[in-house]
Amino acid sequence: MPYTNSDRYVPAAARPVKIVVLGPFAVGKTTFIGTVSEIRPMHTEERLTQAGQLVDDLDDLRGKSTTTVAMDFGRLTLTPDIVLYLFGAPGQTRFSGMARCLMEGALGGLVLADTRRLDQSFPAIDLLEQAGLPYTVAINHFAGAPLHREAELREALALPGDRALVSLDARELGSAKQGLIALVTAIITQSRLEPAR
Numbered sequence: 001m002p003y004t005n006s007d008r009y010v011p012a013a014a015r016p017v018k019i020v021v022l023g024p025f026a027v028g029k030t031t032f033i034g035t036v037s038e039i040r041p042m043h044t045e046e047r048l049t050q051a052g053q054l055v056d057d058l059d060d061l062r063g064k065s066t067t068t069v070a071m072d073f074g075r076l077t078l079t080p081d082i083v084l085y086l087f088g089a090p091g092q093t094r095f096s097g098m099a100r101c102l103m104e105g106a107l108g109g110l111v112l113a114d115t116r117r118l119d120q121s122f123p124a125i126d127l128l129e130q131a132g133l134p135y136t137v138a139i140n141h142f143a144g145a146p147l148h149r150e151a152e153l154r155e156a157l158a159l160p161g162d163r164a165l166v167s168l169d170a171r172e173l174g175s176a177k178q179g180l181i182a183l184v185t186a187i188i189t190q191s192r193l194e195p196a197r
Contacts, residue, residue, distance in 0.1 A: 014083040019183065020102050021072070022127065023112035024120035025091035028140040028170035030072050032112060033088045035176045037074025071102055076180065084180060099127055108187040109135040110179055112170065115145045118156050125157070134190045136164035138179035 021029050034041045072088030087106070089099035103109070109128045113121040121137070128135040137157060148156070150165060159165055164182040169175040 014077065014081055016083050016085060017108075017184070017187070018085050018087065018106045019180070020099070020106040020109045020128075020133075021086055021088040021112065022099055022109055022124035023091055023140075024114070024117060024124070027091060027112040027114050027117075027120075028142075029088040029091065029112055032110075032140070032170035032176055032179075033072040033074040033086050035170055035173055036076050036180065037086065038077060039075045041072060041074040043072050071098065076177075078177075078180065078184060082184065084184070093123065096123065096127070099124070103127065103131055103133065106133060108183050109133050110183050111135055111137045112140045113137055113157070114140060114142060115148060115153075116142065118153075121157065134183070134186045136166060136179060136183040136186055138182075139165070139167045140170045141167060 021032060023029055030043055034043070071090070072086070074086045074088075076084045076086065078084055087102045089102050109124070111121055111124045111128065125135070125137070137159060139153065153159075153165060154161070154163075157165075164186050166179050166182045168179045
């Protein structure tokens, strides 16, 4: 785990950047934050209950036994000048209020998506668009999930050509970091395009 060898302290000159990680239930948000965090990540995982099975779509999610009920939290020093504070929101619709709360003060969002359930990514994308936050969509690869060309994914997700779309494996540090690098690049680009206030 990356946090076992990390420095617990943030460089004094580093700029803190709050990032929200969104996406549908069981798309890999907790795994993603656990992979990239240089500190021991905080998770609020609870076991799935029979009552929850009545409202959570568990089709094609064999082995899923826990769910995030509040948030995940991690930290990543991306460069000596940029430290990312990652807040992962629960993916179920009934927790959408928590996602809105976690978006407060965020400079951008990373939307994790699964090609088997692309339509379930729209609520997260809509939240970020309504808030006017820069975001990147990251296709998290799962065994047996269909592969699509970028143009097909953009069309299915209704993403404009200038919106960052990346593919990653949330379990692999180098791969997962590419999603955050794309997002930080989008944040910097958008901030340069906005008029000074």
